[in-house]
Amino acid sequence: MKNFIVYKIVSQPFNAELLSGIFWELDIAGLIEEDDYIKLFTSEDSNISLEVIEDSIKKLQVENLINSFRIKKEILEDKNWNELWEKSREIIRVSKRIVIKPSFKDYSAKENEIVLTIDPKMSFGTGEHQSTKLVLKLLEKYIDKGMKILDVGSGTGILSIASVKLGAERAVALDFDEICFDNCKENCFLNGVENSIEILTGEIDTVKEKDFDLILANIHKNVLIEISEKIKTRLRENGKVILAGLLESDKKDIEAKYHSLGFRTTQIEQMDEWIAIVFS
Numbered sequence: 001m002k003n004f005i006v007y008k009i010v011s012q013p014f015n016a017e018l019l020s021g022i023f024w025e026l027d028i029a030g031l032i033e034e035d036d037y038i039k040l041f042t043s044e045d046s047n048i049s050l051e052v053i054e055d056s057i058k059k060l061q062v063e064n065l066i067n068s069f070r071i072k073k074e075i076l077e078d079k080n081w082n083e084l085w086e087k088s089r090e091i092i093r094v095s096k097r098i099v100i101k102p103s104f105k106d107y108s109a110k111e112n113e114i115v116l117t118i119d120p121k122m123s124f125g126t127g128e129h130q131s132t133k134l135v136l137k138l139l140e141k142y143i144d145k146g147m148k149i150l151d152v153g154s155g156t157g158i159l160s161i162a163s164v165k166l167g168a169e170r171a172v173a174l175d176f177d178e179i180c181f182d183n184c185k186e187n188c189f190l191n192g193v194e195n196s197i198e199i200l201t202g203e204i205d206t207v208k209e210k211d212f213d214l215i216l217a218n219i220h221k222n223v224l225i226e227i228s229e230k231i232k233t234r235l236r237e238n239g240k241v242i243l244a245g246l247l248e249s250d251k252k253d254i255e256a257k258y259h260s261l262g263f264r265t266t267q268i269e270q271m272d273e274w275i276a277i278v279f280s
Contacts, residue, residue, distance in 0.1 A: 004029060004076045007040040007053055011060075011069040017130070017273050018065060021247050022056045025220045029179070030120070033128070041076070092128060094136045098162065103190055114165045117190040120156050120183070131218050131244040134269050134276035136162055138242050142214060142278065143167050150174065150234060152204055152217040152227070153245075157184030157197065159216050164193045168214075174200045174207060204230045211236045218244040225257045232261050240266065244276040251275060 011019060016033040023031055023040055026048050030041040042048040050073055060066045091107055092100040100116045101107045109115045139159065143149075143166040151160040154173035157180075163171050173184050181201045188194040200206050204227050215231055217224055224243050231241060241263065246254060248270065254277060255265060263279040270276075 003044050005042045005044065005046075006074050006076045007042075007050070008037055008072040008074075009040060009053070009057070009069060010037045010071075011057070011066045013066060015066070018060065019057070020129070021273070022060065023053075024245060025222065026052065026056065029177075094133050095140060097140060098136050100158070114162070116158060116162055116165070118156050118158050118161075118187055119190065130271040130274040131246070131276065132158060134271055134274065135159055135216060135218055135242055135244045138267070138269060138276055138278060139163055139166055139216075142240060142242065144213075145169075147213040148209075148211065150207060150209075150212040150215045152215065152231070153219040153223075154184055154199075155180050155218075157187045157199070159218065160184070160197050161187060161191045161193055163214075163216075164196045165191065169196070171197045172200060172207060172209070172212075173197055174202065174204065176201065176203055204234070207234055210234050213239050215239070215241045216244075217241070220245045221247075221250040221254060224254060228257050228261060232263075238280070241279040242276060243279065244274070246275050246277065247273050248275050251277070 009019065014036055016038060019038050020031060020033060027046050028040055028048060029043050032039040050071060053071060057069050091105055094100060097112060098114050098116065099107065100118055103117050103119050107115060139162055143163055145167040147168040149160065149163045149168045149171040151171055151173045154160055154175045157173050160171035160173040175181065178201055181199055184199050188197050210233055212234055213236060215235055217231065235241065243254060258279050265277060266280045267278040268275055
């Protein structure tokens with residue numbers, strides 16, 4: 001049985017959004033934000049160590065964003081992961097139209113509501129994080145009936161599932177993590193969209209199609225810059241890209257890169273320190 005390493009992180013002052021931002025740039029398996037601490041999850045074979053996490057947090061100290069921090073490390077057996085998530089999961093209202101719920105909680109959809117049933121397992125994309133909420137709200141505006149979607153870094157599959165439920169004809173959900181493949185597959189079945197979503201494991205080079213109407217990538221700045229040209233080559237003419245997983249401070253670098261490739265900024269939405277950018 002595969003085990004996971006859990007790091008409980010406390011800082012003074014405590015800023016969950018700030019800490020989450022630096023942790024999602026690491027090769028982590030999951031993250032839970034509590035009122036006064038963060039739990040960070042990595043697999044046993046991950047290259048993330050206590051020292052790597054400490055180095056990341058120390059950068060915040062250098063910038064005088066936090067004064068001090070503590071980290072507690074423990075081992076979590078795989079079988080305990082679902083129980084842990086079930087205790088922390090609630091029904092989330094993203095907008096007037098979109099609601100997210102775990103499978104083990106009941107919710108009766110109101111007229112015109114779209115309910116996304118998502119069990120996260122070890123995948124990112126529960127709907128709780130600001131970046132996921134930002135993209136979901138943008139999908140309400142930019143999804144048209146019959147669209148073909150590419151979801152890069154799909155995690156739980158929440159964005160692909162939402163795209164299809166909003167009217168897209170087909171989505172390709174791509175993530176390099178095999179855990180995400182299984183989790184995305186399960187969530188597609190929970191939402192009855194398994195025939196409309198193709199799930200792939202690998203990097204963006206795995207995707208050979210080059211005619212997507214809309215490409216979604218909720219990752220982080222360095223990866224979004226690294227794969228920018230590959231994103232462009234997979235987009236049809238006049239297609240759009242929605243990028244998230246970005247802090248407000250990332251805006252300048254992201255826009256500079258994508259503008260250099262011929263994109264123009266169509267819309268920027270913000271929630272707390274997080275932003276999502278629509279490029280055309």
